[in-house]
Amino acid sequence: MCGRERTPRYAKGRARPQSVRARRGGDAFGDTLRDDVTRPDDYDEVPYEDRPVAETHPDRLHRVARAAGLPIAPPERARILELGCAHAVNLLPIAAALPGARVLGIDRSARQIERARHDVAAVGLTNLEVRCADVMDLDLGGERFDYVIVHGVLSWVPDAVRDRVLSLCATVLDAAGVAYVSYNAMPGWAVGDGVRRTLRELVGDGPATERVAEARAALAWLRGASPDPEVVEAVLLDQELAELEHRTDAYLLHEYLVPDGRAYWLREFVALAEQAGLAYVDDVARVGLDDAERQVLEDRVAARTSDPIARAQLFDVLAHRRFRASVLAHADAPRVADRRPHGRSRVPAVASIPARPCVSVLARFEAEHRGFVTTPEHACAPVDPFVACVVARLDGTRTEGDLVAALTDDLRSGRLRADAPLAAIEPALPRLIHGALERLRAEGLLLPP
Ligand SMILES: C[S@@+](CC[C@H](N)C(=O)[O-])C[C@H]1O[C@@H](n2cnc3c(N)ncnc32)[C@H](O)[C@@H]1O
Secondary structure, three states, X not given: OOOOOOOOOOOOOOOOOOOOOOOOOOOOOOOOOOOOOOOOOHHHHOOOOOOOOHHHOHHHHHHHHHHOOOOOOOHHHOEEEEEOOOOOOOHHHHHHHOOOOEEEEEEOOHHHHHHHHHHHHHHOOOOEEEEEOOHHXXXXXXOOEEEEEEOOOHHHOOHHHHHHHHHHHHHXXXXXXXXXXXXXXXXXXXXXHHHHHHHHHHOOOXXXXXXXXXXXXXXXXXXXXXXXXXXXXXXXXXXXXXXXXXXXXXXXXXXXXXXXXXXXXXXXXXXXXXXXXXXXXXXXXXXXOOHHHHHHHHHHHHHHOOOHHHHHHHHHHHHOOOEEEXXXXXXXXXXXXXXXXXXXXXXXXXXXXXXXXXXXXXXXHHHHHHOEEEOOOOOEEEOOHHHHHHHHOOEOOOOHHHHHHHHHHHHHHOOOOOOOOHHHHHHHHHHHHHHHHHHHHHOOOOOOO
């Protein structure tokens, strides 16, 4: 679920957001075993492909909270909770960057939590705990949190779970804390929801993998059966269908085959939050517009109405917004006059490549097992197999010459496969490795010696 907003335009094949659903299931840890289990949890059958989401990082939420005058705890000694954390892929880099913070991830899927536990141990994090539990009967024993993250959950669960998630946020949130809650937004999600409902009509109720196969066949039929797109609605539908052809099984299943998928107008979401005792503070999702375009729209809606929610909702109409990541606080949260963020001193980026380059244990783990690394800005930076091999060896013991020798060995043994003949690649290795190191340095991933 990285960056779920897209620029509204009538072009095919553009990248798009991700998400969820919910159906009750049992789990191996016994926290949520239920009598009404009739089938395995879809997330156990086809696990979610979670990614770090920059907007959820407490550094980002801290700035938003401070701008609103909330005396929130600084991230470096905060208590951070994520509900629906999947494999905790988002929480691992947060916990690694904030060793003084207490971080807790909750998810109902036993399979995902089992892998998250394994990964936490592999990276050696002691401040991140993951727990397998259903939010419907989650008991946090009175523990309070400064930051609560709920990403990709609200729009994909039954109303009762949605309401419970919001009331849980209110219960566990510290007086000056903030909750990040993302959801599919109207009006942009309308076409997607039409496709979701159509697929639900055309797909049976079998195991998850069978439903995905049926959905792919249904999508192909829909595209073929649709008349040539001559009206704008048909263009939008065609674009939605075309994009889905390239999506993974996990995405198709958890975004489009969810029984309870629902998008919200901002005013609806704000009303639900208010029922739980929470107030809307701001939104941190990207909107797919550049700053100038965004400013033009903001000025137009500001000239039309002074009500902040009406303004934001009108903006959503003009921007054809399909995803929101709203920040909430207690309706009666304390406010202070000083709105400056408390600066956090980061590990300084190195000015040049050290003699024996080193990245964090987490970066090495991510490169080796996930095909990406999380940047200091908490963004997901994909790495190809070549760069992954370089990163996996950056433990501060090897010079660039050692890296060249190690990758030569990888190529000759077949551990690293190359498209071109080895005779052509080997002479280029020092340059390629130096280029990869320079990119890692520029992204702030190389640690000071
Ligand atoms: C689409 S995934 C989102 C994962 C992650 N937050 C992200 O966006 O990358 C939704 C997650 O919510 C979890 N979930 C759904 N209903 C839940 C419930 N009632 N209690 C706990 N977790 C739940 C699912 O198991 C799944 O891992």
